[in-house]
Amino acid sequence: MDSSSRPRSTRDRPAKAPLSAEAIIDAALAILKSDGLDAVSMRRVAAALDTGAGSLYVYVTGREGLQEAMFDRIIATIELETPDPSRWRAQLHSLLGRLRDALVAHPGIAAATMVDPPRTEVVLGLLENLLGLLLASGLEPQRAAWAADILAAQVSYAAIEAELRRTDPTALAAQVTANFARLPADRFPLITAHAEQLVAGGVDERFRFAVDVVIDGVLATTSAR
Amino acid sequence: MDSSSRPRSTRDRPAKAPLSAEAIIDAALAILKSDGLDAVSMRRVAAALDTGAGSLYVYVTGREGLQEAMFDRIIATIELETPDPSRWRAQLHSLLGRLRDALVAHPGIAAATMVDPPRTEVVLGLLENLLGLLLASGLEPQRAAWAADILAAQVSYAAIEAELRRTDPTALAAQVTANFARLPADRFPLITAHAEQLVAGGVDERFRFAVDVVIDGVLATTSAR
DNA sequence: ACCTGAACACCGTTCAAGT
């Protein structure tokens, strides 16, 4: 009855659900959002749920499985639009932008899981939508399929880059430009000459350009297939 | 004198250099090549050098610094060709292919360091060469600079993908195709219809296509700049 | 049936003590 005498407990919170896969993933995502993936240890997730790390293994296969579950939940928040052949390009930019933003909001998850994502229904739903948009452009299936992969690489890379620059993007860019310009011009003539171009543009502008490059490239290329 | 009585020592090897940044990086690279980045712990590197983990901190700033040093050494092995305007495209494919292969030979290093590489002279030398090849195509500097970044994303992604598929690429591809084809066609009509295209092509063919797409795209795109 | 928490085999990093 005397809850104040209970040691180091947080039981007086609004009646939390006891333990479940959902609750574990929720707790893990909260830590991921605020402190990044490295901070999401089994022990810390368990501590947030007032239990021991070992207890999590009933609901989750381990750290890796938990990360896949987190990734799935993040992807599940991304809204999908039915492909419209009259505006597939805008839809594509919008979809990939939402994906990138969702990844950036959860620092570390792109680097850890994006290249080899779990093939859950949610993740496959995203691929289905992406493929639909690419096919709406008139691309034949093989080029559309490969383009999906190329775009995934760009999203993943852009997300990780944006995470790095999240504290103060412009200050960091200015610093890099200065460093590039200060290099010996005889050994790095192109980098010193084009220091500004190398750093130019915000994350959004560069990402938009990259997506357009891939789209235009896959429409234009005369390579093998 | 009686070396056989010395406990758990490997001193009878051909007179190894005692301890230095070089020796530490060598030992770390050997472990990286055979067992991947996760196995490259300060303790294991130290053990390979017959010392304690603490001793490494005189020559190396820490685990992160060691990884950057390893990355630098890996990049240093990549041969650079002077850009030739008559065959810049072939040179570009060749350079990026060598980079990707060097990364794949050191599992985990691409994922860990490629997006935010150390700006050492060696790494900048690679960027200088890449930029030279792109400018040799006739691209204006801004597009060349951004293209370098887009290509870096493709190399990084391709390397990580190749690492995953390194054990038995064709068996894995067949399995993924089967999984895709077995999905409910009403919910995933495009994935099931194009399961083969999604998995088609070896790592090399897909990478070659991706690089051509980026080149052709950056030459063709009518985006912002 | 479910949860706990101790135990095992690891980490990176620091630093007093030795040679």
Add this chain to the structure above:
DNA sequence: ACCTGAACACCGTTCAAGT
């Protein structure tokens, strides 16, 4: 001056013991 290795504060995962 340089190296050692103990210590600190962590890891992921397993599993006997409790309720």
